[in-house]
Amino acid sequence: MALTVDEKSLKHGVLSLVVTLVEVIQEALERQALRRMEGGDLSPEELNRLGEALLELDEAMTEIKEEHGITVSVADIHRGLDEVVDDVVDKLVNPSRWAQEAGPREGLR
Known part of the structure; x- marks a missing residue:
């Protein structure tokens, strides 16, 4: 019995899983950043760079999700x-x- 694989569906599923995992990691990074911010461990410059990086990542993830449906x-x-x-x-x-x-x-x- 041959296994039929729909390449488009497989790519869609794998991309969805990868994007989800990146989002989970992003959420963990955001929580860690918040803890460091509340603990006073970040300079204003570090806080600014971190905020911008997390915002850019969020925008990129949204764009990828929309672009690939x-x-x-x-x-x-x-x-x-x-x-x-x-x-x-x-x-x-x-x-x-x-x-x-x-x-x-x-x-x-």
């Missing part, structure tokens, strides 16, 4: 990643939930 798929992937992270954090905060979901295991009596 992946705005909705990136949002869907991002939402899915957020749900996974929320679930993992909830299980770490509430280990009993994790144990309940795992259920009884064979041989562990």
Whole structure:
């Protein structure tokens, strides 16, 4: 049985995933920048350069999404990643939930 791959769909999916990952990294950078700003670790010049760089990255990401028609798929992937992270954090905060979901295991009596 031959595997049929739609090249356009594959490129769309891979680009959507890459853009989503860049957005996640961008969000982490923004949070780190905010912490450094609030901690007084940045000079006014550094703060200005960082703000401009993050703004340029945001504009570039928006342009890429619009140009390739992946705005909705990136949002869907991002939402899915957020749900996974929320679930993992909830299980770490509430280990009993994790144990309940795992259920009884064979041989562990």
